[in-house]
Amino acid sequence: MAPSPGVLLSVVGLLLMGRGWTDNEAAWAPRAPAPTSPTWAWGVHRQSLPAPIGRRTRRRLTTALNTMWAGRVLGSPAWKRPLRRTWGYRGVRVGEARHPGPSAPGSPLHPAIQRCRAHSPDSGGDRHPLRRRVAEPGVAVRCFCPVPGCGHGDAMRAAGWASHEGMRHHLDDHCSGTLTGAVPAEYLQAHRLDLCSVCGLLVGRRYNGPRPPSFSTIMGHTAPTLRHVPHVARAAWAQCLARAVAAAATTNTGPAWQELLMLPKAVLAAPLRGGGGHHKQAALSTLRRCQRWLAGERMELWDELVQPRPARARADGVELAAQHTRCCALAAEGELSRACAALTEPPPLPPSRATLEALAAQHPQAAPPDVAQLGPARPAAVPEVTKENVVRAVRSFSRASAPGPSGLRADHLQETLSTAHGDEVASHLVALCQLLARGEPALVAPHLAGARLHALPKKQGGVRPIAVGETLRRLVSKALCQAVREDAVNHFCPLQVGVGARMGAAFDLLGAPIGDSEYCTQATLSDKVQKAGKVLDALGELDNPQVSLQLLRHCASFTKLVHNMRTTPAGLHSAALAAFDGKARACLESIGCFPVPDRIWQQATLGVKHGGLGLRQCAVHATAAYLASVATTQEACRGLDGRYNPDWPTSSATAATYNAVVLEADRFRGDQAHRQQALSAALDKAQLAQLLVTAEDASGRAHLQLLQQPAAGAWLLARPSPALGLDLVEKMGLLPERPEELGASEVGRPSVSQRRPADVYLPNWGAYGPAAMDLAATSGMRGSVLATSAGDGASAAANYEIRKKIHHNTAQLCAGQGLQFIPLVVEACGGGWGPTAVATFRKLGALHASRLGMSASDGAEQLFQALSVALQRENARAVLRRLAESSDSVPSLAEP
Known part of the structure; x- marks a missing residue:
């Protein structure tokens, strides 16, 4: 609907009917006499009104009128005249009307403003020449693009921007190449802008602004960093690290190195509060800090760092709890040896003046060596560092490796390689390692060569200095060793002494008692058993049975006496070995809070693959250890001594003891080289056969058979990690009631014709197209299959796989639809998987490992461990649901 004529129609009528402006712009003058026909009150002929026009014609007429009247100034009515709400003399210099003078320094003025200042009006007709402003009141000054040829630079046609800051995104399009043309250098100089060397966009220059902290301040700040980057922040952290490393490797300037060294502490600062309730908040906080770093808030993040409080002396109970917490944390990282040492060894000494003086006394100051004797540097002699060497060096760092002065951990580098930016980070690390290997960053070299000094107390008193170097320097050292490894082996091959050579370190055979039975027994008891007893007692006091069992298996039982068992005949210290086994058995009772009868202890000392806990008895496996050592070193002994006789009485007696225990097919023969692992497996096999024969009934034999199935004991080897959900939870929730127990009807369940063939559908699985995976659980302890399971533990899962395929012709129907039917069957009692499930999960584990950079095995x-833990967790819940509760509503697992 077209609008009413209004003021525009009246103006058109005046133009068409002969009225117009005279030379005097403030008065009206008629051009022709008015006709005598009837008129409206405002003097326009009724018959002379133009015919109605359309929108397009009206738009053209409006454009023509605007062009014609562009130079005229119409006086606004009194009721529409804008009120002056600004200072009249603000920004106006005295005498500017006639003598504007030189332009003020700073940003160049818009061309329209320059024209207004260049041609000052005559003050003869103006009563207030000094009040004349740069622009008319109420007219906003617009900013237009300074790029020549850009359409947004035309002040007559383009809309423009209200400020130069609002125009930044448009100028960034010119800089990035989205729009043609380059921003003039005059504009950049006037507005103190520059082009970023990384992304090419506009950045602001800062003169005498906030500067990054010095290298000494960065390295001296003791703010702790996170052990691991949270999963939600790893991609953002990889971007931050890639940009910082690229800037340092490309520019090799002081500010670039300062940003790289301050990045870990500014972004990965450890939260002030811990605990599971703050885990998600800490992860999101790390993500936000990474995003702020990418946005340019470097100094703001650094200023927010909080200096940690000095450590205070703790009470005995608090110190013991701290040791237990540290032990569990290291065990969750997979550092079992360090976790075991954390229980018995004292913590590092807190920083103090006395500690510093003691450390300085250990290393007296001396004059620095004269490096001029080495001659001038030869950058061309530096070997070429490849991407494969750098990635291999990054992955070779041990887990939970300590950080250097900058706070950067090896885990931080490893976790970036598994992100989408892993290749970018690796490429920039190669350039950085090559730069450091040539010794070019002389400014930062003293700080990279430094280390963080820690003080460990000695048992006999005093301190032991431990220096932890910078992670980047250690990375370069590893990469260079990888590059010259083959050359070093060829150079030092006959001597086998030197860096990079296998067996390249001389060692002494120490700690092996040589003497009669009494002396060997006493030496083993005093040197090994008593020392190991302290660790076993500490494991019994640890309040985490999962961690205690892991440390007992890998660090505190059989491994403590392996050296003695391989160097001393078993008959010479059998009493000491039996005493150590008794201590390990008592430790297991303390961990489990239940008595361990002889039969249970015999099964617990079997390997995990044979249905045990992996706690080998030293008295039983000492013969295997000594025989394997003798058989392996025979050739080397003959080379050293031509009269060497391997048929010693002690060796023959040890072989006879071993052959009396194992099966006839596994007996030891001196003419063959045997490994200790194979000989110990034969002992486990004989011990397992004895347990099967002496079992009370078929259920006991079936249970032992089921525990030997593939991945049945994987939950015992799982790392106790809360982050992975593999830790032991004491107070677990019970399962909800089953629908049939609550009286639920069958209404709503799909019929046979509508049933789904499987639980998991994969659109692409291997070379045979999509796959339908059906998860199922069976039990080999059911009465119908108990006798079969007692003879063959794998029969329960294998037979149930066949049943799943033929049930309702599921496999045949899936094949007709082009699907692979894959039954994944688990035996719930022992935890073993069927053959199809084992092959499928091995393939899935290999695919998962390829993404994380691990081996397929x-x-x-890890996948089998996670599945096994989930199965045993549900088994524990099922047991708790079926237990009769006592009067105090606490489930009773055994009679007191």
């Missing part, structure tokens, strides 16, 4: 092992 490690990926499959």
